[in-house]
Amino acid sequence: MWILWAVTLFWAASFSLIGEFLAGRVDGYVAVFIRMALALALFLPLWRPARLPLLKQLALVGIGAIQIGIMYLFLYHAFLYLSVAEVLLFTIFTPLYVTLVDEVLFQRKAVHPRWWLAAALAVIGAAVIRFDQLSDDFITGFLLIQAANLCFAAGQVFYKRLPLGSSRQQLHVFALFFIGATLSAGLAMLAFANFDKLPTTTLQWGILVWLGLGASGVGYLAWNLASKKVNTAQLATMNNMLIPAGLVVNFAFWGNHVDWLRLAIGAAILASAVVVASKRGR
Known part of the structure; x- marks a missing residue:
């Protein structure tokens, strides 16, 4: 779990950097390609394709294409319709998508009700923190963000369920993720x-x-490695921890207004979601 917490802090500034300095100034398709190409360059020297069967290599390419390639295309364009705060708000449904994809596609025989409860608490906690007045273009932005959320959620679950061996072995094939x-x-x-x-x-x-090198390269490797060490509910709830972290970064570096009471209440609900997700069943 500590790796997921560390990556959350690592990613906290990404939304603001995109919204404040890139959206509307640098074409979204170009920005995503440059970001992915830089991350790929980071892992190509470590690539050992012979260490993974061909079908798994193709699966990893597909996961990378979905989880971040296509996801970022939706995300970057959402910033043309939404403020940074609205983008953060509309990401609150990702925990539910993670839980839903895992149950529907992998046909789990016994899905713990507490996992759904944890995902729902994560959505409620994030909504308490980030719900605000919405802009006129919110429907288009909302749909773009939901498409991004679904891609990100599906990619996380697919990676978690794909047998790839030890962390060291995953490091040697992770270039395939960014090839996709x-x-x-x-x-x-x-x-x-x-x-x-x-x-x-x-x-x-x-x-x-x-x-490209930090948030995508190092960040996604760490996040996906950690996803294999936690249960689905923990992974789902951690998706929303970026919201309070992003708000704190916005306040610290850009002086954006933060409703500290709502932040405290929402963070407490998010923390309870993690506790519920982490609790072992009898």
């Missing part, structure tokens, strides 16, 4: 990108390098 993400992002960029909106400033390139 880079291919999907690259095809979308060639088809739809506006190449008049390329990154031009040192700040924009610096943010993309951080998002």
